[in-house]
Amino acid sequence: MVATFLSYWSARPARRVDGWSASAVLVCLLILGPILALCLTAFGDSNGLWGHLVSTVLPRYVANTLMLMAGVGALAVLFGVSTAWVVTRYDFAGKALFEWMLLLPAAIPAYIIAYTYTDFLEYAGPVQSMLRDIFGWDRPADYWFPEIRSLGGAMLVMASVLYPYIYMVTRIAFRLTPSSLFEIALVHRKSQFWSVGLPLARPAITAGLALVLMEVVSDFGTVEYFAVETITLGIFNVWLGMNNIVAAAQISLFGFVFILSLLGLELYARSRQRFAGTGRSQTGVAPLRPGFRGQLACQAVCILPLLLGFLVPVGVLLKFVLGGSIEGQASQLMGTVGSSVGMAFMAALFIVLLSSLIVIAATYRGGAVVRNLAVAASTGYAIPGTMLSIGVLMFAGVVDRFWGGVVGDPRASLLLGGAGVLMTAYLVRFQAVGYGAMMSGIRRLPDNMMNASRVLGHGFGDSLRRVLLPLLRGSMLAGGLLVFVDVMKELPITLLLRPFDFETLATYTYQFAKDEMLEEAALPALMIVVAGLIPVILMNRMLRRAG
Amino acid sequence: MFWIFKRVWFRIVCVAGLVSVMGAGQAAAAAEINIYSHRQQFLLQPFLDAFTAETGIKTRVVYASQGLAQRLQAEGEASPADVILTVDIARLSEYAELDLLAPVESPVLSTNIPANLRAGDNRWFALSLRARLVATSKDRVAENAISDIEDLADPKWQGTVCSRKGSHVYNRSLLASIIAANGPQAAEAWAEGLVANFARKPQGNDRAQAKAIFEGQCDIAIMNHYYYGNMLFGDKEEQRDWANAIRLVFTNQGGRGNHVNISGGGLAKHSPNREEAIRFLEFLTSPTAQQLYGEVNYEYPVNPAVSPGGVLSSWGEFKQDDLSIERLAELAPQAQMIIDRTGW
Numbered sequence: 001m002v003a004t005f006l007s008y009w010s011a012r013p014a015r016r017v018d019g020w021s022a023s024a025v026l027v028c029l030l031i032l033g034p035i036l037a038l039c040l041t042a043f044g045d046s047n048g049l050w051g052h053l054v055s056t057v058l059p060r061y062v063a064n065t066l067m068l069m070a071g072v073g074a075l076a077v078l079f080g081v082s083t084a085w086v087v088t089r090y091d092f093a094g095k096a097l098f099e100w101m102l103l104l105p106a107a108i109p110a111y112i113i114a115y116t117y118t119d120f121l122e123y124a125g126p127v128q129s130m131l132r133d134i135f136g137w138d139r140p141a142d143y144w145f146p147e148i149r150s151l152g153g154a155m156l157v158m159a160s161v162l163y164p165y166i167y168m169v170t171r172i173a174f175r176l177t178p179s180s181l182f183e184i185a186l187v188h189r190k191s192q193f194w195s196v197g198l199p200l201a202r203p204a205i206t207a208g209l210a211l212v213l214m215e216v217v218s219d220f221g222t223v224e225y226f227a228v229e230t231i232t233l234g235i236f237n238v239w240l241g242m243n244n245i246v247a248a249a250q251i252s253l254f255g256f257v258f259i260l261s262l263l264g265l266e267l268y269a270r271s272r273q274r275f276a277g278t279g280r281s282q283t284g285v286a287p288l289r290p291g292f293r294g295q296l297a298c299q300a301v302c303i304l305p306l307l308l309g310f311l312v313p314v315g316v317l318l319k320f321v322l323g324g325s326i327e328g329q330a331s332q333l334m335g336t337v338g339s340s341v342g343m344a345f346m347a348a349l350f351i352v353l354l355s356s357l358i359v360i361a362a363t364y365r366g367g368a369v370v371r372n373l374a375v376a377a378s379t380g381y382a383i384p385g386t387m388l389s390i391g392v393l394m395f396a397g398v399v400d401r402f403w404g405g406v407v408g409d410p411r412a413s414l415l416l417g418g419a420g421v422l423m424t425a426y427l428v429r430f431q432a433v434g435y436g437a438m439m440s441g442i443r444r445l446p447d448n449m450m451n452a453s454r455v456l457g458h459g460f461g462d463s464l465r466r467v468l469l470p471l472l473r474g475s476m477l478a479g480g481l482l483v484f485v486d487v488m489k490e491l492p493i494t495l496l497l498r499p500f501d502f503e504t505l506a507t508y509t510y511q512f513a514k515d516e517m518l519e520e521a522a523l524p525a526l527m528i529v530v531a532g533l534i535p536v537i538l539m540n541r542m543l544r545r546a547g
Numbered sequence: 548m549f550w551i552f553k554r555v556w557f558r559i560v561c562v563a564g565l566v567s568v569m570g571a572g573q574a575a576a577a578a579e580i581n582i583y584s585h586r587q588q589f590l591l592q593p594f595l596d597a598f599t600a601e602t603g604i605k606t607r608v609v610y611a612s613q614g615l616a617q618r619l620q621a622e623g624e625a626s627p628a629d630v631i632l633t634v635d636i637a638r639l640s641e642y643a644e645l646d647l648l649a650p651v652e653s654p655v656l657s658t659n660i661p662a663n664l665r666a667g668d669n670r671w672f673a674l675s676l677r678a679r680l681v682a683t684s685k686d687r688v689a690e691n692a693i694s695d696i697e698d699l700a701d702p703k704w705q706g707t708v709c710s711r712k713g714s715h716v717y718n719r720s721l722l723a724s725i726i727a728a729n730g731p732q733a734a735e736a737w738a739e740g741l742v743a744n745f746a747r748k749p750q751g752n753d754r755a756q757a758k759a760i761f762e763g764q765c766d767i768a769i770m771n772h773y774y775y776g777n778m779l780f781g782d783k784e785e786q787r788d789w790a791n792a793i794r795l796v797f798t799n800q801g802g803r804g805n806h807v808n809i810s811g812g813g814l815a816k817h818s819p820n821r822e823e824a825i826r827f828l829e830f831l832t833s834p835t836a837q838q839l840y841g842e843v844n845y846e847y848p849v850n851p852a853v854s855p856g857g858v859l860s861s862w863g864e865f866k867q868d869d870l871s872i873e874r875l876a877e878l879a880p881q882a883q884m885i886i887d888r889t890g891w
Contacts, residue, residue, distance in 0.1 A: 052884055052887070053887075056884075056887040056888050057887045123759075123762045123764065124758070124762055124785075139763050147747075147748075149748070149750050149751075150748075226750075227712060227748055227749060227750040236613070236714075237714040237883060237886075237887070239613075240613060240637075240638075240716065241714050241716075241719055241879065241880065241882075241883035241886070242879075242880040242883050242884075243637075243641055243644065243879070243880060244880075245617070386613055386614055389614060390614060390617045393614075393617055393618050393620075393621035393622075394617075394621055396621060397620075397621035397622065397623060400622075400625060401623065404624075404625065410624045410625060411624065411625045411819075412625065413622075413625045416621065416622050416625060416626075417622065417625065417626075417627055495610075495611045495612070496611045496613070496614040496615065496618060497618070498609060499609070500581055500607035500608060500609055500627070501607045501608060501609075502609075503588075507610075511587045511588050511589060511610065512589070514587070514612065515587070515752060515754075516751065516752050516754060516755060519783070520589075
């Protein structure tokens with residue numbers, strides 16, 4: 001009862017506008033500006049194109065998108081939750097290794113894995129060649145082999161690089177589940193997984209799944225390469241094929257609203273479920289030690305996603321790198337590595353600071369307005385990168401023209417023409433990642449912690465510095481590392497909004513990969529993976545401490 | 548979190564990052580031009596190097612495949628861009644339609660580029676030509692079995708034809724040329740017939756179609772001519788086999804000629820370095836650069852005074868469809884609708 005009262009008290013809106021809320025609202029508006037610009041575009045006249053689209057391609061696009069979301073979502077949850085459960089609840093040979101290796105696929109961009117799998121599984125690839133050698137087949141007509149460039153193929157490869165989003169958060173949730181609850185399940189002979197682990201981890205799983213689904217909806221590279229006609233591919237056909245940016249903006253908002261309603265449903269469903277532990281020593285239940293067969297099963301559960309999401313694609317890339325001549329490329333790439341890492345680092349820092357501001361203001365200061373704005377501002381993740389960039393460009397154009405008027409020079413620019421526009425776009429897109437990490441961190445803190453500090457006479461800023469920030473350090477680091485890896489991999493926004501002569505590993509890879517020149521693309525692609533490894537390892541160290 | 552701010556390395560990285568990010572956007576120094584390019588950097592670089600060597604003018608590039616027109620539009624008067632380069636007419640005319648290009652009255656360009664290969668108001672110029680033609684299997688298709696692009700819809704080729712997706716700009720332009728030649732109904736009937744003949748779902752790029760012929764998945768494919776040169780003379784052995792498995796067919800030689808598309812460019816409306824930019828466009832039509840198109844990527848020159856040279860000449864002359872390039876762009880939306888309806 002007391003806790004309920006206190007939680008109400010802490011969430012009560014501040015009476016007057018304070019600096020925290022005001023700056024959080026400002027940042028949210030900066031993020032929402034480009035999305036709004038896209039909406040305004042969508043209100044233009046699309047010249048009756050919808051009739052044509054609805055009667056021809058749109059039903060197919062929507063059906064494909066839904067199936068892709070369902071398939072990737074189901075597979076990613078299966079991979080993410082099963083591995084998270086196995087590494088937290090069981091003790092088996094190789095567990096320490098799997099724990100962090102399972103995060104590795106996060107470092108591989110989905111479009112790269114599409115290229116590598118096509119190379120691996122196509123007619124001339126090693127798998128089919130080997131089968132032909134074994135069975136003596138000569139022609140494609142002699143046997144049936146699943147086509148990797150298909151809806152099913154896209155589900156498999158996307159799930160195998162996206163499941164770490166779920167694995168990571170679910171693993172923390174499993175670790176933080178009080179051991180007493182597992183013991184209760186044991187006493188009542190109920191399944192520890194189905195009765196305790198899964199229900200309590202559900203908010204974490206959903207948070208991860210939301211990111212996965214948003215990635216699926218906004219993906220362009222993989223679906224284009226696999227010729228799976230999703231809504232995103234439709235946007236590009238309408239925009240580039242029919243010179244109709246209005247209809248393209250309308251289709252992208254259609255997908256966007258769709259994702260929002262999904263998220264809204266889930267938010268509603270769990271609005272009354274919250275769980276905060278106040279004790280310190282309840283968690284950390286001793287893992288079970290299965291027998292030999294059980295250990296084999298645990299290992300198999302971990303090896304499968306790792307194989308699909310990391311070992312095979314990296315193997316294919318390595319084959320190209322070792323087989324080709326890389327001396328010419330290596331020197332060019334050094335500068336590119338620097339700009340990639342520098343950009344990703346700055347973006348991570350920038351986004352984590354602003355997300356923290358938003359999350360803290362939304363939780364402890366502002367009222368419903370700030371909280372709703374904060375949620376709205378984390379939806380940019382669901383918009384395909386190129387369309388988002390166009391929204392950012394329009395928004396930046398308006399800002400710059402205003403600025404040009406203020407300083408009296410039409411050539412003056414605040415955002416465009418430099419890295420400002422790129423940073424803005426990263427913020428719009430990846431705010432969801434920072435926000436998610438910070439929010440899940442702050443949710444786990446008992447409400448009365450800040451209240452206690454305030455009651456003891458510390459001001460808000462003081463309490464923040466002494467109590468909240470030290471406790472949120474892990475979440476900030478986690479958010480920062482996730483954003484870092486995401487920006488390293490990011491392609492469409494960087495490609496379109498970058499300054500002159502600015503090359504990241506992703507854009508460098510793309511100019512070759514676009515033309516299916518895998519040999520040339522392999523080394524920079526591999527470097528994206530290597531650069532992603534460091535944050536992944538750091539993240540793992542942090543996750544261990546979280547438990 | 549704050550422990551991290553106290554670390555020296557963290558502060559150094561922050562400052563270095565800030566400097567590099569800010570520095571990336573600095574304005575151009577004198578004698579420099581800024582290029583927005585839809586043409587891949589590695590294909591463009593030889594031209595930039597030759598231009599800088601000849602004139603001393605430096606170049607800076609942003610390469611992207613989509614959206615640069617919207618970027619230019621948003622930047623408006625403040626745009627630093629001087630020159631736009633694209634690899635097809637549809638994209639180029641998008642810039643013209645959005646009024647992002649400035650007309651260029653240059654005697655050099657008018658002499659070097661035939662009238663049907665530049666805009667009537669000189670807002671854009673073709674810089675090289677690409678023929679979209681038919682590749683057939685040397686083993687499985689007789690030498691003169693296919694002569695026109697229309698033949699690909701003949702039911703006798705059922706289950707043998709391969710293509711990249713219809714909505715790719717190269718196929719869209721090809722279909723636009725067929726609409727121009729035969730009318731929209733005939734073009735749609737052709738597209739239906741073509742789709743009915745496919746050996747597999749449209750996928751991959753043009754090189755992947757040659758590979759599919761080599762592997763026996765299909766016998767006939769649609770491709771741009773320069774892929775053949777790149778495969779045959781590139782440094783990848785396996786691709787030489789793919790090229791050797793196919794025969795190129797320049798289509799409609801007894802009629803309107805083979806469909807050609809262009810790579811091209813124009814001057815940005817608010818170009819801050821106008822003079823240098825025009826010089827760059829002129830350079831691209833000069834004999835040196837025109838021959839470079841053949842050497843770098845096996846593309847045909849637009850300058851009638853320049854012979855294609857080397858490999859390209861050895862493939863022989865062919866009759867080009869002399870349909871105005873502008874017409875292709877006008878018909879592109881109609882072509883996309885047919886592509887949507889037929890599911891190419």
